[in-house]
Amino acid sequence: xxxxxxxxxxxxxxxxxxxxxxxxxxxxxxxxxxxxxxxxxxxxxxxxxxxxxxxxxxxxxxxxxxxxxxxxxxxxxxxxxxxxxxxxxxxxxxxxxxxxxxxxxxxxxxxxxxxxxxxxxxxxxxxxxxxxxxxxxxxxxxxxxxxxxxxxxxxxxxxxxxxxxxxxxxxxxxxxxxxxxxxxxxxxxxxxxxxxxxxxxxxxxxxxxxxxxxxxxxxxxxxxxxxxxxxxxxxxxxxxxxxxxxxxxxxxxxxxxxxxxxxxxxxxxxxxxxxxxxxxxxxxxxxxxxxxxxxxxxxxxxxxxxxxxxxxxxxxxxxxxxxxxxxxxxxxxxxxxxxxxxxxxxxxxxxxxx
Amino acid sequence: xxxxxxxxxxxxxxxxxxxxxxxxxxxxxxxxxxxxxxxxxxxxxxxxxxxxxxxxxxxxxxxxxxxxxxxxxxxxxxxxxxxxxxxxxxxxxxxxxxxxxxxxxxxxxxxxxxxxxxxxxxxxxxxxxxxxxxxxxxxxxxxxxxxxxxxxxxxxxxxxxxxxxxxxxxxxxxxxxxxxxxxxxxxxxxxxxxxxxxxxxxxxxxxxxxxxxxxxxxxxxxxxxxxxxxxxxxxxxxxxxxxxxxxxxxxxxxxxxxxxxxxxxxxxxxxxxxxxxxxxxxxxxxxxxxxxxxxxxxxxxxxxxxxxxxxxxxxxxxxxxxxxxxxxxxxxxxxxxxxxxxxxxxxxxxxxxxxxxxxxxxxxxxxxxxxxxxxxxxxxxxxxxxxxxxxxxxxxxxxxxxxxxxxxxxxxxxxxxxxxxxxxxxxxxxxxxxxxxxxxxxxxxxxxxxxxxxxxxxxxxxxxxxxxxxxxxxxxxxxxxxxxxxxxxxxxxxxxxxxxxxxxxxxxxxxxxxxxxxxxxxxxxxxxxxxxxxxxxxxxxxxxxxxxxxxxxxxxxxxxxxxxxxxxxxxxxxxxxxxxxxxxxxx
Ligand code: HEM
Ligand SMILES: [Cu+2]
Ligand SMILES: [Cu+2]
Numbered sequence: 008x009x010x011x012x013x014x015x016x017x018x019x020x021x022x023x024x025x026x027x028x029x030x031x032x033x034x035x036x037x038x039x040x041x042x043x044x045x046x047x048x049x050x051x052x053x054x055x056x057x058x059x060x061x062x063x064x065x066x067x068x069x070x071x072x073x074x075x076x077x078x079x080x081x082x083x084x085x086x087x088x089x090x091x092x093x094x095x096x097x098x099x100x101x102x103x104x105x106x107x108x109x110x111x112x113x114x115x116x117x118x119x120x121x122x123x124x125x126x127x128x129x130x131x132x133x134x135x136x137x138x139x140x141x142x143x144x145x146x147x148x149x150x151x152x153x154x155x156x157x158x159x160x161x162x163x164x165x166x167x168x169x170x171x172x173x174x175x176x177x178x179x180x181x182x183x184x185x186x187x188x189x190x191x192x193x194x195x196x197x198x199x200x201x202x203x204x205x206x207x208x209x210x211x212x213x214x215x216x217x218x219x220x221x222x223x224x225x226x227x228x229x230x231x232x233x234x235x236x237x238x239x240x241x242x243x244x245x246x247x248x249x250x251x252x253x254x255x256x257x258x259x260x261x262x263x264x265x266x267x268x269x270x271x272x273x274x275x276x277x278x279x280x281x282x283x284x285x286x287x288x289x290x291x292x293x294x295x296x297x298x299x300x301x302x303x304x305x306x307x308x309x310x311x312x313x314x315x316x317x318x319x320x321x322x323x324x325x326x327x328x329x330x331x332x333x334x335x336x337x338x339x340x341x342x343x344x345x346x347x348x349x350x351x352x353x354x355x356x357x358x359x360x361x
Numbered sequence: 362x363x364x365x366x367x368x369x370x371x372x373x374x375x376x377x378x379x380x381x382x383x384x385x386x387x388x389x390x391x392x393x394x395x396x397x398x399x400x401x402x403x404x405x406x407x408x409x410x411x412x413x414x415x416x417x418x419x420x421x422x423x424x425x426x427x428x429x430x431x432x433x434x435x436x437x438x439x440x441x442x443x444x445x446x447x448x449x450x451x452x453x454x455x456x457x458x459x460x461x462x463x464x465x466x467x468x469x470x471x472x473x474x475x476x477x478x479x480x481x482x483x484x485x486x487x488x489x490x491x492x493x494x495x496x497x498x499x500x501x502x503x504x505x506x507x508x509x510x511x512x513x514x515x516x517x518x519x520x521x522x523x524x525x526x527x528x529x530x531x532x533x534x535x536x537x538x539x540x541x542x543x544x545x546x547x548x549x550x551x552x553x554x555x556x557x558x559x560x561x562x563x564x565x566x567x568x569x570x571x572x573x574x575x576x577x578x579x580x581x582x583x584x585x586x587x588x589x590x591x592x593x594x595x596x597x598x599x600x601x602x603x604x605x606x607x608x609x610x611x612x613x614x615x616x617x618x619x620x621x622x623x624x625x626x627x628x629x630x631x632x633x634x635x636x637x638x639x640x641x642x643x644x645x646x647x648x649x650x651x652x653x654x655x656x657x658x659x660x661x662x663x664x665x666x667x668x669x670x671x672x673x674x675x676x677x678x679x680x681x682x683x684x685x686x687x688x689x690x691x692x693x694x695x696x697x698x699x700x701x702x703x704x705x706x707x708x709x710x711x712x713x714x715x716x717x718x719x720x721x722x723x724x725x726x727x728x729x730x731x732x733x734x735x736x737x738x739x740x741x742x743x744x745x746x747x748x749x750x751x752x753x754x755x756x757x758x759x760x761x762x763x764x765x766x767x768x769x770x771x772x773x774x775x776x777x778x779x780x781x782x783x784x785x786x787x788x789x790x791x792x793x794x795x796x797x798x799x800x801x802x803x804x805x806x807x808x809x810x811x812x813x814x815x816x817x818x819x820x821x822x823x824x825x826x827x828x829x830x831x832x833x834x835x836x837x838x839x840x841x842x843x844x845x846x847x848x849x850x851x852x853x854x855x856x857x858x859x860x861x862x863x864x865x866x867x868x869x870x871x872x873x874x875x876x877x878x879x880x881x882x883x884x885x886x887x888x889x890x891x892x893x894x895x896x897x898x899x900x901x902x903x904x905x906x907x908x909x910x911x912x913x914x915x916x917x918x919x920x921x922x923x924x925x926x927x928x929x930x931x932x933x934x935x936x937x938x939x940x941x942x943x944x945x946x947x948x
Contacts (some may be wrong), residue, residue, distance in 0.1 A: 028811070045733060071825065075826070091765060116726035121660070124385070127730065142716075182616070230622065301527070304841055
């Protein structure tokens with residue numbers, strides 16, 4: 008059906024165009040013109056199209072803002088995200104007038120100064136004053152943006168200090184899914200390396216490292232307490248992935264062979280955000296934003312932001328990686344099997360194309 | 362150098378195939394580049410069908426793509442393959458070789474008054490290496506597992522490990538081989554351009570009397586020579602990692618059920634090396650386009666380009682800054698935040714010379730006497746896309762803002778407008794303007810007008826909405842947006858984009874028809890159809906070896922004496938001697 012539509016419209020379009028051009032050609036020949044020299048009539052027509060295009064262009068942008076503006080990301084759900092959004096707004100306030108002004112000038116000049124054989128263009132090869140003006144003004148404006156931007160950047164990238172009592176979470180990426188690990192009461196992650204990966208131990212944790220015994224491993228969704236800093240550590244198992252949490256204005260690549268970090272403080276709980284977006288289905292998500300293979304488009308994990316009590320309660324229910332005696336818990340196997348099924352949807356698409 | 366070589370001009374093989382004449386080589390680049398460009402464009406239409414109507418069976422796809430689209434639905438890894446080869450072809454084959462190869466070759470000798478390139482043989486070699494690399498790239502479409510599919514940036518480990526995805530097998534090896542040959546071609550070309558410009562200018566053609574096209578090609582060639590070898594090294598090391606068990610880019614990897622014996626490498630190293638080329642590459646595309654349009658705007662506004670020296674200054678400044686900004690592609694790789702700050706600073710600096718250029722274009726139009734040839738229309742289109750795309754660069758270059766838009770459709774919208782559209786508009790503009798010089802015939806203006814308006818409308822229809830997708834959080838290189846409920850209501854935007862893409866695609870066939878028809882049947886061109894000042898229009902319409910039948914003309918003035926007060930005509934070609942009371946604008 009779709010194809011038919013495409014084919015029919017293509018054919019009709021081509022026929023219409025061919026007819027139009029034939030008519031134009033005949034009309035031109037009747038006036039004794041050739042097929043390439045731009046005539047006064049051509050100049051008039053093209054000149055008139057300039058402001059028309061400008062209006063259409065601007066109108067389409069307004070239409071897009073009205074029609075699609077509501078689909079943009081909602082207010083930032085993290086503290087630093089608000090500073091990013093402010094910086095973004097400032098940048099738009101600088102950019103938009105420049106965009107509008109230069110476009111108006113461009114299409115206005117094009118229309119206004121279209122060819123007239125009785126007129127000569129103004130011989131105006133240069134003007135130091137003007138050139139200085141538009142070197143200095145952008146320099147000043149950009150300096151302000153640069154300083155503002157770098158200040159924001161420094162604040163964001165300053166690591167969370169231990170005094171702030173951050174939640175420590177490791178996000179681990181693999182083809183094609185995520186695992187989250189909480190550091191547990193000792194506030195340290197157990198040692199892990201790809202060479203230890205075996206069976207259910209997808210993170211490659213070293214079972215002899217007691218720091219890891221209280222680590223908690225979750226899949227499919229992870230929870231965050233509201234208004235408490237979270238320090239993320241990122242690792243990857245196979246290729247580069249990128250942990251992208253758009254609602255929190257947070258992103259960091261997960262690179263095999265190294266750990267990367269990013270921290271933020273969630274400020275809006277999931278249920279509050281449901282209200283803000285007026286969408287009962289709303290969920291914060293983590294997605295992969297670095298091409299990582301065929302099912303790159305489907306690497307997801309839900310993020311639940313909740314009150315400190317709810318968070319502690321939820322975390323309390325999660326199983327620790329190993330009990331003190333050092334042997335794996337049977338329960339771990341069970342929960343992972345459930346997850347395997349959940350990710351199977353994406354896995355099977357990959358399988359079928361391989 | 363005398364271009365009259367030993368062989369007979371009637372010899373078909375040497376005239377059309379192994380020609381060392383820069384004009385013929387320019388045409389060869391143009392035809393090959395255009396051919397590749399159409400393939401790249403068709404690919405984008407195929408994957409736009411999937412993005413606009415995800416999962417819907419399309420007999421067109423099945424008919425054209427065969428096993429890549431079982432039951433008419435594009436397979437996810439083949440989606441990525443198409444995106445990757447589309448990007449590679451557009452950036453390198455169309456807008457590097459196709460653009461620079463065509464116009465540097467055609468215009469450098471003609472506009473500076475030389476009989477040919479410094480080395481005709483190297484020039485020929487440059488084309489044939491490009492041809493070979495095109496063949497290899499296209500051949501990679503047909504191998505087991507399909508072509509490279511890790512994105513045009515081919516980041517390892519994805520590109521290094523055949524087990525990571527189907528496209529990382531033989532297809533990736535061919536990609537690397539093709540690009541290595543491409544780089545050699547580019548280097549031979551660039552060295553030739555630099556040497557020719559420095560050494561073979563005719564009498565009177567000082568550096569500050571050169572048309573801005575030549576300045577742009579000159580700086581472009583220098584950028585190419587500085588940065589392409591780094592990409593060569595990068596892909597060579599990648600080849601080692603793939604085939605000889607080294608681990609320059611690999612460390613601690615578990616894939617396909619086992620841990621690999623790789624240790625100590627870093628994928629980030631690859632990213633630095635790649636973007637050391639990758640960013641200047643953007644300007645390797647953009648500068649020639651800007652040079653071409655400067656020339657076309659001045660000619661058709663019948664007015665000197667405003668601020669000739671400032672234009673040269675900004676070309677040089679852009680060229681210089683462009684090798685210092687590559688890290689803006691890596692703000693969220695875990696690179697040191699201090700480095701991120703430095704790269705933000707250098708990146709935003711580029712906006713200054715860019716702004717100077719835009720205002721100079723605008724002032725050139727002001728009080729001009731504008732003839733709307735199709736070339737002029739595309740030049741005006743370029744100014745618009747350069748502004749639109751350049752301004753969103755201010756957002757992406759700001760590390761704090763990039764955190765949330767990095768690798769989203771916002772980026773896809775930005776770079777297509779500022780590089781893809783400006784680059785193609787510049788190239789198309791050049792084709793309309795210099796077609797008479799290349800083929801001795803004229804293109805049809807009416808088809809040109811229709812082509813322009815359809816192209817600019819659909820181009821903005823395709824790429825402007827992408828900013829909204831990006832600001833809604835949609836990542837790029839996604840096979841479909843339908844696996845996240847969050848993105849469900851964005852389907853309207855995707856359908857809009859896909860429809861405009863098809864209209865834009867059809868418009869390019871109008872252009873293709875115009876080209877092919879006019880090469881054989883277009884009306885004969887006069888010597889100087891646009892009443893232009895530069896030297897190429899003093900050569901005969903029929904191509905001859907050595908360009909000028911007699912002595913090479915001497916240059917007496919800068920190229921922008923349009924509508925000079927006191928002159929009878931509204932143009933004074935560069936080879937016209939100065940009148941007694943005339944003021945010399947360029948020395
Ligand atoms: C017919 C016009 C075009 C359409 C409809 C189109 C569309 C697209 C789309 C939808 C993507 C994929 C985005 C993603 O999934 O990441 C893409 C990627 C790309 N396009 Fe285009 N494009 C067009 C022309 C161009 C041109 C003229 C260039 C020249 C610079 C270009 C360069 C690229 C590059 C470099 C990529 C990135 C490939 C990658 O992600 O590896 N495209 N294009
Ligand atoms: Cu991924
Ligand atoms: Cu860049």
